[in-house]
Amino acid sequence: MNEKNHADVKVIFALTLIHFTGDFYISFVNPLLPVFVEEFSLSLTQVGLIAGMMRMLAFVVQPGVGYFADRYRSRVFVLGGPLLSIVFISLVGWTHSFWGLLLFIALGATGSSMFHPSVAGMVANYAGRHFGLSLSIFNIGGMVAFGIGPLFITYLVGRWGLEVTPWTAIPGLALMALLFRITPRPLGEGLRGQGFSGALRTAFGDVWKSIFLIWVIMVLHAFVNQAFQAFIPVLYAHDGQTLVSIGFVVSLFSLAGSLSGLLAGHLSDRIGYRPIFIGTFLLAAPCLIMMLFLHGSWVYLGATLGGFFLFATLPLGLVMAQKLAPQGKSMVSSLMMGLAMGMGGVMTPLVGKLADIFSIRAALFVVALVPLASLCLVAFLPDKKLREQPST
Numbered sequence: 001m002n003e004k005n006h007a008d009v010k011v012i013f014a015l016t017l018i019h020f021t022g023d024f025y026i027s028f029v030n031p032l033l034p035v036f037v038e039e040f041s042l043s044l045t046q047v048g049l050i051a052g053m054m055r056m057l058a059f060v061v062q063p064g065v066g067y068f069a070d071r072y073r074s075r076v077f078v079l080g081g082p083l084l085s086i087v088f089i090s091l092v093g094w095t096h097s098f099w100g101l102l103l104f105i106a107l108g109a110t111g112s113s114m115f116h117p118s119v120a121g122m123v124a125n126y127a128g129r130h131f132g133l134s135l136s137i138f139n140i141g142g143m144v145a146f147g148i149g150p151l152f153i154t155y156l157v158g159r160w161g162l163e164v165t166p167w168t169a170i171p172g173l174a175l176m177a178l179l180f181r182i183t184p185r186p187l188g189e190g191l192r193g194q195g196f197s198g199a200l201r202t203a204f205g206d207v208w209k210s211i212f213l214i215w216v217i218m219v220l221h222a223f224v225n226q227a228f229q230a231f232i233p234v235l236y237a238h239d240g241q242t243l244v245s246i247g248f249v250v251s252l253f254s255l256a257g258s259l260s261g262l263l264a265g266h267l268s269d270r271i272g273y274r275p276i277f278i279g280t281f282l283l284a285a286p287c288l289i290m291m292l293f294l295h296g297s298w299v300y301l302g303a304t305l306g307g308f309f310l311f312a313t314l315p316l317g318l319v320m321a322q323k324l325a326p327q328g329k330s331m332v333s334s335l336m337m338g339l340a341m342g343m344g345g346v347m348t349p350l351v352g353k354l355a356d357i358f359s360i361r362a363a364l365f366v367v368a369l370v371p372l373a374s375l376c377l378v379a380f381l382p383d384k385k386l387r388e389q390p391s392t
Helices: 009-026 029-040 044-071 076-094 098-126 131-160 162-182 196-238 243-271 274-293 298-311 314-324 326-346 348-357 360-368 370-378 383-388
Strands: none
Touching (some): 009 076, 009 098, 009 131, 009 162, 029 044, 029 076, 029 098, 029 162, 029 196, 029 243, 044 098, 044 196, 044 326, 044 348, 076 098, 076 162, 098 131, 098 314, 131 162, 131 314, 196 298, 196 314, 196 326, 196 348, 196 360, 196 370, 243 298, 243 314, 274 298, 274 360, 274 370, 314 326, 360 370
């Protein structure tokens, strides 16, 4: 472990690169949804099923992964998860049916849910006193992946078709060879001798109510996030945008969020968490609505502003939970990054059904108002208690 007050830059870089690699391949799915719709004649409900299934797997797998990651010092989840994502997401171009497509995406999503809790749980052990900043940098790995991945895959598929996707596995496999050499084993968090319920009691103890409040806010955040990422590409395709333009919109949406996440992580160490949640939630709703009604080149401005304010608080939920429950970092990570995303994803098919009945714009307009409704929960965040907690 590094000295208490200094971050281990090499390890933080390795963990960030793992995050980038796994999420880079998962980022292929949403911008290719219009291609899947055309290729397999999908309904909007089926589109919602794909997006919801990806997050449902996080709900099924991540809490268990977090539990075992806290108990055992192994790189199986840390490096094996990204390998699954690289291999199976790359194979979507070889499937010839909706069910085959669903299977490959499901296996790739399972890989994503394997590595997230254990890798995120390792950040605190190597961050020193720069916990908020280090976790935001780690989060940037995923956000940048979601920024450039859509551009990469839409350019390739737009030019050569879906059949090119298996070749995209080559750079990912090369990166994994490098990461195998530089990534340390997880340190473990002292939960080896306890069962699942005992580990929960040890990890959360008297702070479970605060953890639950943060989790509910993150579920609502995930619901909005997943609904827009799933249906904005389909909406813009209906409006006549090209596949590359759609990839650019998705990239701007994520890249703007990576910048705001880094800024929010830095500011949270100075001014606390609640002010950031209040400000970004107030501004996210009108910016997301802008995304629905702007046309032409203005859609890029809407995507930038919408992503900037929507994603700003994404790393903060994880930082807050890990500060409150330092004995179960991987398990907390699984709740905030897995279970929350899973529960948010469960509702995505409902958005698809509403879009089939009414329209995509009408369904997403209602979803865009969720951040405003979430403000009543943000008011109860234990901001003072969180600022008194040491960065571990």
